Amino acid sequence: MLPAVPPNMTPEQRVQMFNELHATGEDTTTTSFCGARGGCSTTTEKTLHLANGTQVYHPEDLLPIVGPDSITARAVSDVYKHKRRARVYTGIGLASVVGLIAVGRIAVESHETSFSTPEKLGLVAIVAGLLVGGFGTWYHDHQATESWGEANENYNAGLAQRLDVCTSGFAVVACESAPPPATRPAMPPMLGPPSAPAPAPPGAKPGRALASAQ
Numbered sequence: 141m142l143p144a145v146p147p148n149m150t151p152e153q154r155v156q157m158f159n160e161l162h163a164t165g166e167d168t169t170t171t172s173f174c175g176a177r178g179g180c181s182t183t184t185e186k187t188l189h190l191a192n193g194t195q196v197y198h199p200e201d202l203l204p205i206v207g208p209d210s211i212t213a214r215a216v217s218d219v220y221k222h223k224r225r226a227r228v229y230t231g232i233g234l235a236s237v238v239g240l241i242a243v244g245r246i247a248v249e250s251h252e253t254s255f256s257t258p259e260k261l262g263l264v265a266i267v268a269g270l271l272v273g274g275f276g277t278w279y280h281d282h283q284a285t286e287s288w289g290e291a292n293e294n295y296n297a298g299l300a301q302r303l304d305v306c307t308s309g310f311a312v313v314a315c316e317s318a319p320p321p322a323t324r325p326a327m328p329p330m331l332g333p334p335s336a337p338a339p340a341p342p343g344a345k346p347g348r349a350l351a352s353a354q
Contacts, residue, residue, distance in 0.1 A: 141200075144205065159191060199216045206301075207302045243263060
């Protein structure tokens with residue numbers, strides 16, 4: 141778990157914290173496992189590498205250091221929402237497998253050569269449960285992985301926003317000390333004299349926000 145941002149940090153401390161904790165890269169590991177009785181599963185794990193050597197293996201570990209309204213925080217919430225739903229669909233699939241085994245045993249013990257109407261309806265429901273469970277598990281596992289990647293991808297931007305730091309050239313500085321842009325946009329061709337540039341929107345800060353790591 142990453143440390144929370146301390147209150148009342150100086151501009152220098154905020155810049156230092158960003159320089160130490162910004163992300164420098166990400167590794168993705170995909171593992172597939174097939175059981176002896178059939179059936180395979182695939183898991184994907186991501187590792188986020190930070191500038192100070194810290195390796196982040198769990199998306200929720202990013203939450204203390206980004207704002208609750210950041211893209212990263214929302215993506216982390218989506219990761220666990222989809223993981224919970226994947227477990228529900230896995231349960232549906234497992235229950236369907238158990239039902240299929242039970243119906244097979246009943247058919248063998250009864251020595252019947254054909255299924256009754258209720259048994260046929262039961263088999264249809266079991267097959268539907270297998271399909272729904274399998275697809276639902278795959279879909280929500282995939283969405284959880286996508287949300288995890290989104291959380292990591294936008295982590296640097298969320299960290300910069302939380303620490304209120306910007307870029308000035310190639311340097312990271314506190315946003316309140318960033319110089320204004322040295323140039324302004326080129327004026328389009330016009331017949332009369334150029335008008336004054338539009339005022340900056342209220343609350344706008346100088347400098348440009350840090351881009352997220354790719």
